[in-house]
Amino acid sequence: MYGQQPYPMGSHSSPMPPATSQSSGGGGSTSFDSNVLGLLRNMEREDLQKLNDQTIETLISDDTDLNKLQEVKLTESATNRSLAEHNLSQQSRIEQGRRALISAHKEAADLGRHHRELTSRLSGGQQGESLETLHSLLQSACLEAEEKSDSILDQFQSKRMSLPEFINKYTEARALYHTRRAKTDKVTEISNQRIVQASSAYRTTNMPPAMPPVGPFGPPPVPPQHAAMPPYYYPPNYYGAPLKFEFLIPLRVLSSSATKNQAQVIRCHGDKKREDKSRSNGGTFAAVTASVAMATVARKRKKYQGAKYLRQLKNLTGTAVCCRQLLAAASKSSQRLNAFSGPSQLRVLSSSVTKENQAQVNRCHGDKERQEKSGSNGGTFAAVAATAASVAMATVAVNKDTNNEEKDTPGNAANLPSVTLEEVAKHNSLQTGVWVIYQNTVYDVTNFVDSHPGGEKILLAAGKDVEPFWDLYAVHKSPHVLSILAEYAIARLTAADALELQRRKASEQSDDGGKFANEPKRSPLLVPINKRPYNAMSPPEILMDHYYTPNAIHFVRNHLPVPKLPEDANSHRVKLDLKDPTNEEKVNRSLNVTVEQLRNDFPRVSYDVTLACAGNRRNEMAQWRQARGLEWRQTAVSNARWTGAPLHLVLKKLFGLDLDKARKLGYRHVQFEGMDGDSITGDFYGASVPVEVALDESRGLLLAYEMNGEAIPADHGYPLRVIVPGAIGARSVKWLCRIALSRQESSSFWQRRDYKTFQPSLYTPTVEDFVQAPAQLYWPVVSAICWPPDGHVIRDGYGADEDEVVQIRGYAFSGAGAGVVRVEVTTDDGNTWQLAQWCNLDDAPDDVDDSLHQPFGQRWAxxxxxxxxxxxxxxxxxxxxxxxxxxxxxxxxxxxxxxWNARGLLGNAWHRVTVKRGQ
Incomplete structure (x- = not known):
């Protein structure tokens, strides 16, 4: 059984990520068994003797190097009773361990003579072979699952798989992997029980006397999976495991914050290429040390469990530092350090070394290329150093209660080490790494910068708490964004620094009154989906009762906090600029105009205009496939009568510009800027429209100062708002303070990096995708049902009348001034349709039921x-x-x-609701 195991059977028997398939891979198992048996035969004939001679010669010649290990402190907790009973000196431990290892190598040669007989007795006949075969099959299936899991990750990274699909498949794979792992562990348990029973009888009759216990930890408790081995075969408890020569793989010590396997503290894994290189290039000692470290961890995990052991092991921090120094010294010897050429070959990690290097010490990310290079060469001293370092650090890392292990999920706070604010602040650029803090968890988002829709604006939060930025850009707080962020979690703030961060936040809010100090009172009838910045839908139950949506329940879309507003609307000034068409930074002509001038000097014009957020009905679109943004339902839409001065007349009177002249001067866009700004970046909300839209009288752009016959409420743009009829709501800029004619469109984030649609096949748009896509201006045709709501249960006398019919009510509109000519309703998925009737509401114009109540091309309501x-x-x-x-x-x-598009914009598929009749 020993000769056919690819890993020691136990808690570390199969350290690999989750799988996605449940096939056992029987064919792979047969090939695997034959390879192992072939290896065993070679060991029996030549390799063991050769290995024995080389190792003894190497150990004796490297006496100087071994003496350096005396600097490594291997002091365990005072509560370690075994250590207290055998409190030997540091030099004695190293020397006895060295003698024990030499002795073990000598006696390992005897394994060949006893292995056949031992295997026969332990296998228990056909039943044992069945267990052996089953265990091999399960491990083969896990190997196959690991490859499948990597394939899923590759597909996602190469954009051949959407984020929702990736999350679903990977989650399923993890669950399936743990199921397989449980089956493997069960087989291991049964097999170990049989080994213990067979070993007891075998020792009594066949085995020579056991080697006396030596080593700093006293008599060795025999690991169950190795209980059947001859007593003279495995070293004393200092090493705690038999010397396994058939898998000569590089050693990797991973911290609990490693991205893909946080819960797996110590991981020894290799791929076939690296194993082959390791076999041929003096990697023998590294393999032995790997086995040593793993067995020590297994023993400590069994003996000490839970958080109590973590506290007991804190005094080993000094050991970790000493190990790091030893490894640094080893790196100076190029001849002996070929197997240790890259930091990914072995990373010694500590949970609390110093403030300066604490986060790096607690994190391990492997580099496959460096591993493959470093795994191909020998290096005795590096391997010896690795042994001491890995044993020490493995002991520190084993702090989990194995009966209550945390889930292995990225960002799980219980799995993350601690880090200080000072350390986070140092990682504030692409050169040092981009770290951010969110809710006391630290994330390394360096590799995400290029994919961030906001581009390098993300660097503004580098080394800082990202929450103040997210308070302004609340889209980041949606579940799918948080799930992406969780993959980048690397640490948690220390308790003291978490309190300090909260104190700073409170201080900042008290200094400036808070970024949201100017928020107005809102109607409780609104349906909020985000409170900071405030975003709310109109209540669908009463939205259809009014042609003109009352101001109090008009949907609210705020991208940033409500700015400080002037008390006197008439005194509010708007700056008008004519930029140099050849130089965006230069202004050729500028002047100011007040709201009072707009009221007195220009015609007073009113239009009925329906405004709708471009993300209206995003929640329905996201049910088909995840889309980014606030999850608006069907009532991020309202209708109002807007009154103000026509924009084309204002520009003509003040600048003498009409459409033809503006084009000749080189102007292509009219930019609008609001007072709502980002106090952190200094940017203000802005948008722009082509001059063909802004200066065309038929497009109806207004500089509005009234809404439904009243001063515009604070949430809707008081004291002045530009209204772009037929366009998505994002282009009707609120709290207007600047208008500029330019050759370029607005440089605002919301114009250039947001409110753009993409083809359904583009799951994750990059910054370049946003830059190249045109800005969305107008709505397509839309309709939706506001009553009854989806899932509504109707009952007689409420929702169904005496003739047993259901009353349905909804809205319809189209963009760019196109009017809706009919609405159709179906109850059989489109096989048959019936025409809906137009509503006649008391507050509607007399001719609202006539599709021509507004001129052709100006049907904006x-x-x-x-x-x-x-x-x-x-x-x-x-x-x-x-x-x-x-x-x-x-x-x-x-x-x-x-x-469907990644931003979830312009949702206008058939609107469906399901209603049920009560019993």
Whole structure:
């Protein structure tokens, strides 16, 4: 059984990531067994004797190097009773350990003579062979699963798999892996029990006397998986494991914060290429030390469990430092350090070394290329140093209660080491690494910078707490963003620094009154989806009761905190600039205009305009595939009568500009800037529209100062807002303070890096994708059902009338001034349709039921509709869908698959709701 195990059977028998497949891979097992048996035969004939001679000669010649190990402190906790009973001096431990290892190598040669007989007795006949085969099959399946898991990760990184699909598959793979691992451990347990029983009988009749216990830790408790080995075969408890020569692999010591396997503190793994190189280039001693470290960890894990042991081992920090110094000294010897040429070959980690290097010490990321290079050469001293370092650090790392292990999830606070604010602050650039803090957890987002939609703006938070930035850009707090962030977690702030961070936040808020000190009172009828900045939907139950949405329940979309507003609206000034078409930074002409001038010097014009957030109905789109942004339902839309001065007349009177002249001067865009700014970056919310839109009278752009006959409320742009009819709400800039004509579109983040759509096949747009895509301006045709809500249960007298029909009410609108000519409703998934009727509301214009109540091309207001459909029978349900058609013949698509985009914008697939009839 020993000769057929790829890893020691036990808690470290299969250290690999989760799998995605449940196949056992029987064919791979047969090949694997034959390889191991072949290796064993070679060992019996030549390798053991050769290895024995080389190792003894190497150990004797490297006496000087071994003496350096005396500097390594291997003092364990005072509560370690075994250590207290055998409190030997440091030099004695090293010397006895060296003698024990030499003795073990000498006696290992005897393994060949006893191995056949031992294997026969321990296998227990056919039953033992079955266990052996089953264990090999399970391990083969785990190897296959690891390759599949890596394949999933490669597909995601190469953008061949969407983030939601990746998360689902990888989560499933992890669960499947743990299921397989449990089966493997069960087989291991049964096999170990049989080994112990066979070993007891075998020793009694066949084995020579056991070697007297030597080593600093006293008599060795025999690991169950090795209990059957001859007593003279395994070294004393100082090493705690038999010398396994068939797997000569490089040693890696990983901290609990390693990205892919945080819970696995110590991991010894190798791939076939590195194993082959290691076999041929003097990696023997490294393999022995790997086995030594792993066995020591296994023994300590069994003997000491839980947080209590972690506290007991804190005094080993000095050992870790000493190990680091020893390894640094070893690096000076190039002839003996070929096997240790890269830091990824072995990283010695501590949970609390110094403030300066603490975070790096607690983190281990491997580099495959360096591992492959470093794994190909020998290096006795590096391996010896690795032994001491790995044993010491493995002991420190084993602090988990094995009966209550934390889930191995990225960002799990219980798995992360501690780090100080001072250390985080040093990682504030691409050169030093980009670390950020969120809710006391530290994340290394260096590799995410290039993919960040905001580009290098993310560097503004480097080395700092990211929460103040996210308070302004609340889209980051959505679940899918947090799930991505969790993959980059590396540490937690210390308790003292977490308190200090909270104190700083409180101090900042008290100094400036808080970024959200100017927030107005809001109606409790609004349906908030984010409170800072405030974003809320209109209540669907009453939205359809008003043609003009009351100001109090008009949906609210704030990208940033409400700015400090002037008490007197008339005195508010707007700056108008004519930029140099050849130099964006230069202004050729500038002047100011007040709201009072706009009221008195320009015609007073009113338009009925429906505004809708571009992310309206994103939550439905996200149910088909995850989309980024606030999860608006179908009521991020409202209608109002806006009153103000026509923009084209203002520019013509003040600058003498009309569309033709503006084009000749080289102007292509009109930029708008609001007072709502980011106090951290100094940027202000902004947008722009082409001059063909801004200076065309038929497009109806207004500098509005009234909403539904009243001063504009604070949440909706008081004292002045530009209204761009038919466009997405993001282009109607609130709290307007600047207008500029330019050759370039607005440089605002929301113009250039947001509010853009992409093809459905593009799951994760890059910064370059955003730069190249055109800014979205107008809405397509849209309709939605506001009553009844999805999942509603109707009952007689409430939702279904005496004739057993269901009353349906909703809205419809289209962009760019196109009017809606009809709305159709279906209850059989589009096989048959019925026309909806237009609603006649008391507050609506007299001709609102006429599709021509606004001039052609200026139909910017919604149309409210209603319909009746047969109610389902008691206890049954029906799905109702609607679609609208505009006067250009455009109609809504049936499925989300054709309109899905990564930002979740312009959701206009058929709207569906399911209602059920009560019993």
């Amino acid at each position: 919604w149309r409210l509709w209603e319909a009746t459909v047969p109610a389902p029978k008691p206890g049954q349900s029906v799905t109702i869908a609607c679609k609208a058609v505009d006067d250009n013949g455009n109609q809504q698509p049936e499925r989300w698959s054709s309109v």
